[in-house]
Amino acid sequence: MTRSTDAERRYLEEFAAGDRLDVPGSYEMTPERVREFAGAYDPQAIHLDEEAARGEFFGRLVASGWHGLAATARLMVEARPLGNTPLIGASIDNLKFLAPVLPGDVLRVEAEVLETRASRSRPDRGFMRLRLLTRRQDGTPVLTQEWTLLLPSNRHK
Amino acid sequence: MTRSTDAERRYLEEFAAGDRLDVPGSYEMTPERVREFAGAYDPQAIHLDEEAARGEFFGRLVASGWHGLAATARLMVEARPLGNTPLIGASIDNLKFLAPVLPGDVLRVEAEVLETRASRSRPDRGFMRLRLLTRRQDGTPVLTQEWTLLLPSNRHK
Numbered sequence: 225m226t227r228s229t230d231a232e233r234r235y236l237e238e239f240a241a242g243d244r245l246d247v248p249g250s251y252e253m254t255p256e257r258v259r260e261f262a263g264a265y266d267p268q269a270i271h272l273d274e275e276a277a278r279g280e281f282f283g284r285l286v287a288s289g290w291h292g293l294a295a296t297a298r299l300m301v302e303a304r305p306l307g308n309t310p311l312i313g314a315s316i317d318n319l320k321f322l323a324p325v326l327p328g329d330v331l332r333v334e335a336e337v338l339e340t341r342a343s344r345s346r347p348d349r350g351f352m353r354l355r356l357l358t359r360r361q362d363g364t365p366v367l368t369q370e371w372t373l374l375l376p377s378n379r380h381k
Numbered sequence: 382m383t384r385s386t387d388a389e390r391r392y393l394e395e396f397a398a399g400d401r402l403d404v405p406g407s408y409e410m411t412p413e414r415v416r417e418f419a420g421a422y423d424p425q426a427i428h429l430d431e432e433a434a435r436g437e438f439f440g441r442l443v444a445s446g447w448h449g450l451a452a453t454a455r456l457m458v459e460a461r462p463l464g465n466t467p468l469i470g471a472s473i474d475n476l477k478f479l480a481p482v483l484p485g486d487v488l489r490v491e492a493e494v495l496e497t498r499a500s501r502s503r504p505d506r507g508f509m510r511l512r513l514l515t516r517r518q519d520g521t522p523v524l525t526q527e528w529t530l531l532l533p534s535n536r537h538k
Binding site for chain 1: 421422423424425426427437438445446447450451452454455458459467468469470471472473474475476477478526531
C-alpha cells in the first residue's frame with residue numbers, strides 16, 4: 225500500500241461524539257428506479273402495481289423501504305466520510321420507517337457521530353456509532369437508523 | 382375488494398410468538414449480481430475491485446451487506462407469509478452483519494414470530510415482531526435482524 229493512499233485513510237481517533245459528517249449528495253427516487261429495485265428485491269403490488277396499490281395501506285404506489293435504505297447507503301458511500309478507509313458495517317439499531325418514500329422524491333442524508341469506542345479484543349480496530357437521518361425534498365424525515373461501523377485504530381502504530 | 386381476495390389476507394390474530402414462517406426460497410449471490418447491486422447502491426472497492434479488495438479488511442471481494450439484506454427481503458416477500466396482506470415494515474432492530482456474503486454464496490432465510498401486539502391508538506391494526514436469520518449454503522449465519530411489521534387486525538370486524 226502506497227504512502228499517498230495511507231495519507232487519505234481515516235482512523236477511529238479522528239472522530240468524536242457530536243461530529244457531523246458531510247453528506248452532500250442527493251438521490252432521486254425516479255419511477256423507473258422504484259420499479260427496477262422493487263422488481264429485483266421487493267416485488268409487492270404496493271411498489272409495482274398502481275391500481276392494486278390504491279386499495280392498500282398507503283393508498284398509492286410507494287417505493288420499497290429497502291430502496292430508501294439502499295439509496296441512503298449510496299449517499300453515505302459517495303460522501304467518503306472515511307476517505308480511503310472502507311465503510312464496513314458491524315450492526316444497525318433503531319431503524320425506523322418514518323414516512324413512505326414516493327416516486328419522484330429526492331432524498332438527502334444527515335449523519336452525526338454518537339460514539340467511538342476501541343475494540344477490547346483487537347487494539348488495531350474500534351467502532352463508530354452514527355445516527356443517520358434521511359429526509360425527502362420537503363424536509364420530512366423518512367428514515368432514521370444507527371450504524372455501527374468497524375474502523376481501523378491508530379493506537380497500535 | 383372481492384371476497385376471494387379477502388380470504389387470502391392474513392391478520393395479526395392468526396400469528397403467535399414461537400410460530401415459524403415458511404421461507405422456502407434461496408437467492409444465489411452471483412458475481413454479476415454482486416457487481417450490479419454494489420455499482421448502484423454501495424460503490425466501494427471491497428465490492429467491485431478484486432485487486433484493491435485484497436488489501437482491505439476482508440482480504441477479498443465481498444458482497445455489499447445491503448445486498449444480503451435486499452436478498453433477505455426478496456425471499457421474505459416471495460414466501461408470502463401474510464398471503465395477500467402486504468409486508469409493511471415499521472422498524473428494524475438488532476441487525477447484525479455476522480459474516481461476509483461472498484460471490485457465489487446461496488442465501489436462505491429462517492423467520493420466527495417473537496411477539497404480536499395490538500396498536501393502542503388504532504383498533505384496526507397491530508404489530509408483529511419477527512426474528513430473521515439469513516444463512517449461506519454451509520449453514521453459517523451471515524445476517525440477523527428483527528423486523529416489526531404493521532398488520533391489519535380483525536378485532537374491529
